[in-house]
Amino acid sequence: MEIAVKYFIVFGGLDIKIDTSKPLLELIEKHILNEYIDLRYEINSISGGYKVDHAILTGIAQGDRRTNSSFKRAFVSFEEGMKCVEKLVEKGIIEIESSQHHMAKKRGDDKIAKKLLFTAPFLRFWFAFISPIYKGIKEKNYKEFYELYENKEAEFGNFVFEELAMECLRDSFIEDPIKQFGKYWDDKCEIDLVAKTTSGRIIAGNCKYITSKLKKNELNKLKDDCTSIDLNPDILVLFSKNGFSNELKSQKNETLRLFTTKSFKLLLA
Missing domain, CATH: 3.40.1350.10 (Trna Endonuclease; Chain: A, domain 1)
Incomplete structure (x- = not known):
């Protein structure tokens, strides 16, 4: 199950068969990095391919998922960010999550920033590790990806584990x-x-x-x-x-x- 979870964190929601007997990085290179052009086309057809929307999705994937910090990472205002979020929710790419303040019998949860979560682990992986450094990947230069993934793998996996x-x-x-x-x-x-x-x-x-x-x-x-x-x-x-x-x-x-x-x-x- 530990292996299944490890691979699901990357490939969950991607409609391909995965051989979990092979190393994860080998499969990432084969099914994602080498297939970048086709996958980018598929993802753009779902998301619309708009630059601001993709910046927000990367902000969500790389940060703590709170609306404020995600918009800050994307360099957009809260108002512009929420308009993009509404569109992305309608497209089924992300969902909005609220803190469960009522279980602690607390009020004022409307003042606490909402969190944004991807509906599929693979989309989160894409906007965390692929989309931000697409130029090198497009040119088949994967060095930057491997460095980024090595530094962030454990932190990245915790959310899907949750x-x-x-x-x-x-x-x-x-x-x-x-x-x-x-x-x-x-x-x-x-x-x-x-x-x-x-x-x-x-x-x-x-x-x-x-x-x-x-x-x-x-x-x-x-x-x-x-x-x-x-x-x-x-x-x-x-x-x-x-x-x-x-x-x-x-x-x-x-x-x-x-x-x-x-x-x-x-x-x-």
Whole structure:
């Protein structure tokens, strides 16, 4: 499952068959870099190919996904940016996400910047790593791409890992289904997963797509973040790409649930 997730982060939504027995970079070069011209035509036919729209999409793909920072990266005003976003939403390229302030019984969420998310991982990959440096790729010079990808791969993968974790979490609560879910953020705090079950139980969790095992300090940070926003979760969850320390595993119980990429087998079912 770890390999499947790694490849899905790049190719998810691209309608081709992927041989996961081959190295990821080899497949990226074969199916994306070498096919740049054809893929650019296909993506432009979906997006419209407008320069400002593509600048905003790159801002979303490379940043924290908040409207304000994405527009700043694209060097457009908020008003112009939102007009472009409305068009891109209508085309099905991105969606708008709001912070789940109501789960913490907070008001004023309308003052918190919305976040923008791609509907397909491949589109996010394209606008993060291909579109910004297209000149070299078009000329079959891939050096800049490899340098950029090497520096940003782990950070880039975390968002898709969060999205998969959210779906996995929903599938894990069968007897008491989840009826509301999303993320929480404000100017000081971010919690990757917040959810509410049918019976009213509150769930809060974080996800880490990193090579090291998660330690107890990650659990302590989650608890501190919940306290800071007056969120009182009944269940805490942590998702880790590479497992957990023995100390953290020893605390696993009904109110602390630990998931790894192996848990994503639920999504295949």
